[in-house]
Amino acid sequence: MSFSRETVAKSFLWKLFERFSVQIIQFVVTIVLARLIVPSEYGIISLIAIFIQLCEVIIEGGLNTALVQKKDADNKDFSTIFFFSVGVSFLLYWVMFFAAIPIARFYSQPTLVPVIRILSVNLLFYAINSIQRAYVSKHMLFGKLFYSSFFSVILSGIIGITMAYKGFGVYALVAQAISNQLFTTIIMAFTVRWRPDFVFSGERFKPLFGYGWKIFGTSFIITLFVNARKLVIGKFFQPATLAFYEKGDQLPSLVMSNIFTSIQAILFPVFSEDQDDRPKIKSMMKRSTKMSCLVIYPLLMGLIVVAEPLVSLLLTDKWLPAVPFIRILCISYFFMPITLSNWEAIKAMGYSDITLKLEILKKVIDVVILVVSVFYGVYAIAWGAVLYNFICLFINLWPNKKLLDYSIRQQISAAVPSLLISLVMGAAIYWMHILPISRLALLSSQIVLGAIVYISICYLIKEESFMYLLGLLKNNYKRILFKRS
Secondary structure (H helix, E strand, O other), X not given: OOOOHHHHHHHHHHHHHHHHHHHHHHHHHHHHHHHHOOHXXXXXXXXXXXXXXXXXXXXXXXXXXXXXXXXXXXXXXXXXXXXXXXXXXXXXXXXXXXXXXXXXXHOOOOOHHHHHHHHOOXXXXXXXXXXXXXXXXXXXXXXXXXXXXXXXXXXXXXXXXHHHHOOOOHHHHHHHHHHHHHXXXXXXXXXXXXXXXXXXXXXXXXXXXXXXXXXXXXXXXXXXXXXXXXXXXHHHXXXXXXXXXXXXXXXXXXXXXXXXXXXXXXXXXXXXXXXXOHHHXXXXXXXXXXXXXXXXXXXXXXXXXXXXXXXXXXXXXXXHHHHHHHXXXXXXXXXXXXXXXXXXXXXXXXXXXXXXXXXXXXXXXXXXXXXXXXXXXXXXXXXXXXXXXXHHHHHHHOXXXXXXXXXXXXXXXXXXXXXXHHHHHHHHHHHHHHOOOOHHHHHHHHHHHHHHHHHHHHHHOOOHHHHHHHHHHHHHHHHHHHHXX
16 A cells, blocks of 8 residues: 555645644633633543543554554454454453542542543543544545544533533533543444454464554553653642643643644554655655644744733633643643654654663653652643753654664754744734733734734745645645636
8 A cells, every 4th residue: 555645645634624623622612611610620630531541552552553554454453453452441441440449549539539430431432443543544534534523522512511511510521521432433433434353363463462562662651751740740739730730731732732643643654654765754754844843833832922811811810820831831842843753753664662762761861850840849840841852852863863864953953944933923922912902902913913924934935844835735726626617
């Protein structure tokens, strides 16, 4: 199976459209729920979500990635991994059921027990959906993924908001999370024509597990340590403080995860198909890094500048303590786009052992930073994330210096143009906060002016990635017009 340039571009646009449309709706739902639910209840869900995410990583076990990476994966492979994942999800549900009491005792939050036991039902739906998503990614069917994500987020949002309005508090968030995963799984069952055969092949499982366990190890370490700060904050600070940190991370993560997920979903199957063509992978890496930074950097910079009026208007003043966290964590995310395509290339070329070794090294560094920062308060913990991501930048880029003859300096230089333009844009809109206008007017003006400044500079200097994207959009628009005529 080989993907044409047009197929890759179309898949990327579909995936980007799916992520942004869904996240826009999810963002609106989150705003409404944040107005109806107090921060302390959000903190409880944020804490439980960490344990659920760790279980989800175990369920995937790197095996869905192994399915995408394997060139000749057939329905026997997919069915084998499907039944394994479902079996693991049942086991993990009972682990969470019995672990609910000790977890609640550790955090001195007895209300965690019933919430953990109910929310863990989601693990079964996640197991089914993980194989559906692997099939979609393997065959580049991202247009179909849009329907399940779009309608499930709307339906689950309606359920969550209705329950929150009726006063169900934290259980409104639980119902929203479960119904979202349930609707996604059901809708994908109708839109994606994949069904498991009733077969489990130990012969097929062994090589998939041989590749996937290293990806699992990497993903588990990443998930555990990404959430380590939240686990520490949940233990030593009030649930409301955890909620403010979570919200502070949620907005920049919303920007990063959508672009990251879209590009990751496209790059990995493409890199996997061309895993033996190193010069081609290097060229695609450079292009994807520039495209990622072109989109992500202005959004992060803009969020740093408009954080206060944005939070006040959307979430109300009760969430203003989240503003410092938004600004600090935006800075930490600036280092991530440079490593995105690098990481996917290493995995696609089959070097999953390298990703695991690097993650172990990075997490040792992360533990040291976290242990030191916790003694200086919650803001020090946030700044520790910035320091950690800065160090990881150089660790992540090192392997491809040898594997692809792509030096660290070359990799970082791909991000410089977008970073400089974003800094100019940020400076251009920062001064506006002194204007004697309402917060709504200030926010609107900063967004409009920021977009104009960024796009204008990119066009005037003929920034390479901007012109490439502009040309791609023009060609697709002309093709649509030609078909209609």
